[in-house]
Amino acid sequence: MKILYETSALSTGGRNGRVHVDNTPLHFEMATPAEMGGNKAVGFNPEQLFAAGYAACFGSAIQHVLKTRRLSLPNPDVRATVGLGKNESDDYQLAVKLTVTLRGVDQAEAESIVAEAHQVCPYSRATRGNVEVTLVAKAE
Template sequence: MSMDVLYTAVATAENGRDGRVASDDGKLDVVVNPPKELGGSGAGTNPEQLFAAGYAACFQSALGVVARREGADVSGSTVTAEVGLGKTADGGYGLAVAVSARIPGVDQAVATALVEKAHQVCPYSRAVRGNVEVTLSVIG
């Protein structure tokens, strides 16, 4: 797929999951450590938290785009992304993502349709489609 790149983010990691990650502009500079659940110290953030944060923010924006197209008001809404890391059947590792949206004042059926449409336009959703199991839900 060809595209016209509008923005490129650059980040560099040192020492993988037990080190540091920083963006080239200095706006992001964090210590990363494996979580306690994976035998690490849990002192810093981890790649899954960073991915969850990016996915949630991106999906929230996609939801806003879809809502504007549909004439729906999603002000006050929130999106939460849960990123799970686990072992795959072939002995490797994989990710699973659960995206949940809370859209106050919007009928459940309408909210569900908006979330499904946002999933089609969100760049993160498009990037993982076919590679990562993503479940969607709308929280009353």
């Protein structure tokens, strides 16, 4: 694979530590969610950062599909909901729900666009077969 862009981040202290994204001003305090026994009031968690990245990446995949279909629509809204749970083997596992709102198309076309975007999105490709991803398309 020819790398087009590369970045890296350094984490110190895990879920209750700090993260710095190299060559950027991005520094994050991390905090374990209260639902998982955390008690820090301020900070992010890996699931929030994954949700943000997946939502943005999937939005770009939607825009790519719209371009290939020669459709000019308002920017879509993409909400990524990321859950962390335990599977049957008591191992931690992620689950994702992507809710995409498209304006200017009917429901059938919205579903088709979202399904196609799921095939080309790098995050979707990376999670395929490993993470349960539920797609919800909404036409407005």
